[in-house]
Amino acid sequence: MNVRPSDLRSIALPVALLLIAMASVQTGASLAKSLFPVVGAQGATALRLIFASVLMLLILRPWRATFTANSLRSVLLYGVALGGMNFLFYMSIRTTPLGIAVALEFTGPLAVALMHSRRLADFVWIALAVTGLALLIPSGQAHGLDLTGALYALGAGVCWAGYILAGQKAGADHGVQTAALGVLIAAILIAPIGVAHAGSAMLDPVLIPVALGVAVLSTALPYSLEMIALTRMPVRTFGTLMSMEPAVGALSGLIFLHESLSLTQWLAISAIIVASAGATLTTRPEPAALVPCD
Template identity: 75%
Template sequence: MTDQPRSLASALFPIGLLLIAMASIQSGASLAKSMFPLVGAQGTTTLRLLFASVIMVILLKPWRATLTAKSLRTVLIYGIALGGMNFLFYMSLRSVPLGIAVALEFTGPLAVAIYSSRKAVDFLWIALAVAGLVLLIPMGDASGGVDLQGAAYALGAGACWALYILFGQKAGADNGIQTAALGVLIAALFIAPIGIVHAGSALLSPALIPVALGVAILSTALPYSLEMVALTRLPARTFGTLMSIEPAFGALSGLLFLHEVLSLSQWLAIACIITASIGATLTMRSGTPPAVAAD
């Protein structure tokens, strides 16, 4: 009798960690948006990545990694993809509600899962994803859609997320968890010039330090650590399926912290993309890297 509750607890533990990680990263995005009036999305991305890189370097000691010319190229692409993903996602948040931005960004890992599967049923997931996009993105004179430029930024973040997954798997195979620290460091160096040009000396404001540190912890250090623990205790399909509900966490976080109220059609669009992501995850080939939260 004692083994059953223990086994149930061991099964629920990684699921709980994953739910906390998703709540953390979306709360971090809400907090990051509060910095936009001061340093813009560009400066916010720079501060988040700089603080996150310091935390990750201290924790993971990336100088122990062994890099060849080939692995260095892979890590560089991985880091640039990570920086581009963060930058474009924050740029989209200037004009797009958080839940919608996350849903649009999720087309990246969804495309990876569908490409890796190539089954007939994938046409259903593609149709659901397209239906979600049609409901979200304004077509012609349709009203009620999201800002087109903001949607383009979010879709661009999704494309970077796809590259992040593909090259992250290759880079991780060479140097394991130390790859994460290298990737965040490269991302910070890649994005910092953009933030410095845009925000200038405002980035040095002492008042921003606690907020930027909070964003770095909530959006990077804490969720990444929790996901790594969960990933070692859950099958890849289960992990990917649970991660697919992240757009719902984004929408709820936007509602609670940013007072972003979505319409019924927008909730329906998010549901379509979540369903497509879950379906594609369940039918993907074994060995396909699962999507990890990296907004």
């Protein structure tokens, strides 16, 4: 069977966009760590969300949409989950290698995918994910992994699960405009924490280019690319490819932050990736959730 060049291009383009989006998110996380010595993870999260909310409000203009009281409640839950996910993830990568933090955080969407597990294959993916976690945390402690940082990453995973569930409901009426309001709510929630921790250091003009770069790389650019990719590929394919993100995070940490992992940690991350991809491929199709912004 011959595959036409136009068909190959139609497949290659969304895949390339998604890979660029994942690389952008993890590069943004690496860049955000350069802010930690000045404003801490708390201030870096606040700056990212503030700049991202301004960008997304200007681009998506959510005030043009009409929200009911019920939809606003869903958007509020979505924004709180988004803020908690971003905050806990940045708190994690203070002391946890980026690839490990992403892998631990990925247990959240994996749990959502397996929430209604009934078939044998589903329990295979659960067992594989648990094996990955069992390998990751004990081996990580042997290699200096901070348990508190690992718990922050797992907490981010819980928020990510809440983000998916709330995002499906909140985004049903207004799509990406919901995302702009969600990021604004997250910024309002996290900004006081950042200010309380970093104080006037957050107003340093020198930080503005870096904070803007983090907002673009971690939110505006990947979100836009992922939305384009979603319209050009099946949701199941999208979810399977997204399962590669822990590996992309590990490579980003190695390249930009010089964070090396042991063989056991790579195997553990691989187990979580396979579990996530397998769960995506074998679960029944669901409506697409809004794309997370780590």
